[in-house]
Amino acid sequence: TAHRAHASTALIAKYFDKDNKMFGYLMEKEVKAVDKVLNDIKRPFTAIMGGSKVSSKIEIIENLLSKVDNLIIAGGMTYTLALDLVAKAKEKGVNLVLAVDAKIADAFSNDANTKFCPVDQIPDGWEGLDIGPETEKIFTDVIKNSKTILWNGPTGVFEFEYTSRTVP
Numbered sequence: 001t002a003h004r005a006h007a008s009t010a011l012i013a014k015y016f017d018k019d020n021k022m023f024g025y026l027m028e029k030e031v032k033a034v035d036k037v038l039n040d041i042k043r044p045f046t047a048i049m050g051g052s053k054v055s056s057k058i059e060i061i062e063n064l065l066s067k068v069d070n071l072i073i074a075g076g077m078t079y080t081l082a083l084d085l086v087a088k089a090k091e092k093g094v095n096l097v098l099a100v101d102a103k104i105a106d107a108f109s110n111d112a113n114t115k116f117c118p119v120d121q122i123p124d125g126w127e128g129l130d131i132g133p134e135t136e137k138i139f140t141d142v143i144k145n146s147k148t149i150l151w152n153g154p155t156g157v158f159e160f161e162y163t164s165r166t167v168p
Contacts (some may be wrong), residue, residue, distance in 0.1 A: 057152070072097040
């Protein structure tokens with residue numbers, strides 16, 4: 001959550017001058033882990049990018065395109081993926097892996113009706129919640145064949161449990 005303006009990461013920091021601010025131990029550990037991954041790459045190298053806002057991750061994705069062999073994009077950002085990123089991945093020879101099917105719901109609610117369908121056939125009034133079984137197989141094959149994996153962000157809705165009713 002360091003990129004969000006929460007009280008613990010932004011508000012309190014305003015009360016200290018620049019020479020008396022620092023990251024905590026967890027942030028240091030995360031930075032060192034990412035640095036190790038990016039500087040000691042075992043190939044094939046796969047990055048998994050999830051979350052809902054592709055706009056906040058475009059720079060990261062573009063940077064990764066010069067480093068990764070495979071890029072899995074999942075979560076809500078799949079539906080808003082910028083077409084120029086698809087072209088850039090192809091240009092750099094990166095295997096861009098996107099969902100082919102999705103678990104969809106008729107409402108963003110724990111008790112919504114759900115079903116699976118191809119990602120390009122989501123009916124009006126329905127929305128994608130997670131990957132479907134075919135996508136799960138595709139992602140699994142890429143991940144199993146990878147030697148380095150860098151994962152950022154959720155690949156599906158995590159805000160509630162899926163006790164929804166599946167409809168035909």
